Amino acid sequence: MYTQAMDLAPKEERKAVRSAEEAMLEARFEARIDAGEFIEAKDWMPEHYRRTLVRQISQHAHSEIVGMLPEGNWITRAPTLARKAILLAKVQDEGGHGLYLYAAAETLGTRRDEMVAALHGGKAKYSSIFNYPTLSWADVGVIGWLVDGAAIMNQVPLTRCSYAPYARAMVRICREESFHQRQGFDSLLAMMQGGTDEQRAMVQDAVDRWWWPSLMMFGPPDGQSTHGAQSARWGIKRFSNDELRQKFVDAAAEQAKVLGVTLPDPLLKWNEARGHHDFGPIDWSEFQRVVAGHGPCNRERLAARVKAWEEGAWVREAALAHARKRALGEKAA
């Protein structure tokens, strides 16, 4: 899954005054970026690059972890044992993705517990998509198809981003994410083709609710995206929000036909001249509301994370105490 929130943090001022040495290091860094080289953890990098990456990667990690909640909601209620096993594997993957990403962010010198504290304190954002509820089993399929589909479009370019530990984590994530989208589509197909009218209506209802929030996952329109230009230069971002959104709409419009559902946009139409689908305006005020903390589930999601962290404290402490005791025992022996 994915975060778009990186585009929403306040723009940080770049330091105006730099020493001669710093200017030289920065010129060398920029030359490496321009040559398409990868930057490794211990390489010199400008502070602004480091901060941008920490914010983006940690928010991406938070999104994976919070993203376990909406679907985790259905594990005990999956309709068959096979679907339950699949959903368990998927939710476990999301947890794994969060861990790869936290580890990548830690290579930049930020501690894991600082990042977790920023999430729990409400300072760090996660993808606003996870602040919507999963009301029926069809939501699980639609999340796979649309939400993970949008995430893949966003994430594939990141496998070539300039910061190597992030790029490597993204390679692994993208390899696994494809299963997420396919299992979702497969589950929806089963309902649409082999299901009852009621089940088909359930799928359509889920599509109606998730379509617009999925389009918002690509972030604000290009003109309003605060970090776009700098991030593009650094190869942290290789396609603009609007380019990726268009690509997603084009793909989803065709997939919807195969599925037999209608996308809830009366203006959605193939435009022969553009070679793309036209689509209706996005309600950005809703997006801003959800990002600001007023979505349907913001409080519930954060409360669930904080509760899990606090109730797990004794386990973390006990494991550490046990490890210390054993280490002492080995020394004594």
Add this chain to the structure above:
Amino acid sequence: MTMSDEWPLWEVFVRPKAGLDHRHCGSLHAADAKMALELAREVYTRRQEGVSLWVVRSSDITASDPGDKDMYFDPMADKVYRHPTFYQLPDAVDHM
């Protein structure tokens, strides 16, 4: 739990299949080596990515300094005679 009580960091190495080297694949936090191995299995080999795992405390790794990269590795750049392709041999024996 205070900040200093974070579980230590471990580096994970996976051998993809018999006959290949262990390769670094990422890191994770764990209280001790046994837990690091168990977590490495869950985090890095959910799809049979490996047949063997190594875990090493990150703090136990000594690494070369990227700042010394040129000094360390560039002296080999002008030693082309270390490569077999440096030697031009007659066609009759060039498969050597």
